Amino acid sequence: MAESPTLKRKREKKEGENGTAESRKEGTTATGFPLADLSVRKVLRESARDKTIFLHGQVNSASGDGTDAVVILEKTPFREENISELLKKHTKLQLQMSNDIYSTYHLYLPPELNEIKTTVVYPATEKHLQKYLRREVYLIQETGADYETITLPFIESQSFSIQWVYNILEKKAEADRIIYENPDPTDGFVLIPDLKWDRKQLDDLYLIAICHCRGIKSLRDLTAEHLPLLKNISKEGKSSTAWPAINLPPLSDTTPWTSEHLRMSPLEAIVKRFGVSGAQLRVYLHYQPSYYHLHVHFTALSYDAPGSSVERAHLLSDVIDNLELDSGYYRKRTLTFALRADEPLLKKFQEAGRV
Numbered sequence: 001m002a003e004s005p006t007l008k009r010k011r012e013k014k015e016g017e018n019g020t021a022e023s024r025k026e027g028t029t030a031t032g033f034p035l036a037d038l039s040v041r042k043v044l045r046e047s048a049r050d051k052t053i054f055l056h057g058q059v060n061s062a063s064g065d066g067t068d069a070v071v072i073l074e075k076t077p078f079r080e081e082n083i084s085e086l087l088k089k090h091t092k093l094q095l096q097m098s099n100d101i102y103s104t105y106h107l108y109l110p111p112e113l114n115e116i117k118t119t120v121v122y123p124a125t126e127k128h129l130q131k132y133l134r135r136e137v138y139l140i141q142e143t144g145a146d147y148e149t150i151t152l153p154f155i156e157s158q159s160f161s162i163q164w165v166y167n168i169l170e171k172k173a174e175a176d177r178i179i180y181e182n183p184d185p186t187d188g189f190v191l192i193p194d195l196k197w198d199r200k201q202l203d204d205l206y207l208i209a210i211c212h213c214r215g216i217k218s219l220r221d222l223t224a225e226h227l228p229l230l231k232n233i234s235k236e237g238k239s240s241t242a243w244p245a246i247n248l249p250p251l252s253d254t255t256p257w258t259s260e261h262l263r264m265s266p267l268e269a270i271v272k273r274f275g276v277s278g279a280q281l282r283v284y285l286h287y288q289p290s291y292y293h294l295h296v297h298f299t300a301l302s303y304d305a306p307g308s309s310v311e312r313a314h315l316l317s318d319v320i321d322n323l324e325l326d327s328g329y330y331r332k333r334t335l336t337f338a339l340r341a342d343e344p345l346l347k348k349f350q351e352a353g354r355v
Contacts, residue, residue: 033120037061045134051075054132070121135340144332150348165293187229188212205300209233216294219287224327230320233296284313288337311336
C-alpha cells in the first residue's frame with residue numbers, strides 16, 4: 001500500500017509488511033548494527049524537504065558477509081533546550097551569501113548537537129529495497145464495487161503479516177510503551193507512541209490507537225455497529241475543559257500509571273501525560289492503511305505528519321458523523337488514495353481498466 005517516506009514500526013527489522021526477512025545475523029542486535037562495515041550500494045530515495053535519505057547498503061563483515069540493509073538517515077528537529085548552548089558556544093559562521101540586510105551562513109555543530117536519527121532494516125529483503133525506492137505515484141478512485149471486485153480479493157490473496165499487532169494487544173511486545181488501554185474486546189483499544197516520534201518534544205507528537213477487535217481491516221469495514229468503538233477513541237471531545245478534573249501532574253516516560261490514569265479517555269491520557277490540549281490534536285484514519293487491522297492516528301496539529309494529506313487521511317470526527325448518517329457510508333462511497341508504480345494493487349486496477 002502507499003506508504004509515507006518515514007519508516008513504519010520496528011517490526012520491519014524482523015518482518016517486512018510485504019514479506020518476511022531472514023533471521024538476524026548472529027551477533028547483531030538492534031543496538032549493535034555495524035555501521036562502520038556498511039558499504040553504500042545505492043541511494044534509494046532522498047527528500048530535501050524532510051531532510052531524509054534512504055540508502056541501500058551491504059554489511060561487509062564477518063557477521064554480515066554482504067547482507068543487504070536499508071539505512072534511513074533523518075535530521076532531527078531543533079530542541080529548544082539546546083538553542084542557547086548552540087548560539088553561545090558555537091558562534092563561528094562561514095559566510096555563504098550577503099545581499100543588503102540578508103545573509104546566509106554555514107554553522108558547524110559538535111556531534112552532541114548534530115544528532116541524526118538512523119533507522120535500520122537488517123537483513124533487508126528485495127521487497128524492502130523496492131519499498132523504499134523512489135517510484136511514480138498514481139491517484140486511484142475506488143468505488144464500492146471496485147473494493148469488492150479488485151481491492152478485497154487482492155487483500156485476501158496476500159499474506160500481510162500483522163502478528164506484531166497481536167503481540168502488542170496481547171502484551172507480548174512493547175507493553176511498557178502502552179500509554180492507555182480500554183481492555184474491552186469489542187470496543188476497546190491500546191494507545192501507543194508511534195516510532196516516528198522520539199518523545200523528546202511535543203511538536204511532532206504521534207500516537208496510534210490500535211483496536212482490540214480483530215477482523216476490521218480498514219475504513220471500508222466500518223458500519224454503525226462500530227460507532228461505540230470509534231466514540232470510545234474520540235471520547236470526551238477535543239477540549240480538556242470537557243473532562244472531569246483530575247489533579248495529577250504531567251507524566252514522564254518513567255512515571256507509573258495509577259487507577260485514576262487508567263480511567264481516563266485516550267485524549268485525556270494524552271493531555272495528562274504530555275500536556276497537549278485535545279484541540280491541538282489531529283485524529284484520523286488512513287485509507288489505504290499500511291496494515292490491515294483498524295487503528296487510529298493521533299498527531300500534533302502543528303506536525304505535518306506523513307500520511308496526513310487529503311488523499312489518505314480521514315478525520316475520525318467525520319467518520320463518526322458519516323456513519324451516524326448512513327451505516328453503509330464507507331461501503332458505498334468512492335475513496336481516493338495513492339499507489340506507487342511498483343505496487344501490485346495498482347496493476348490490478350490497471351488490468352481492470354480503472355486507472
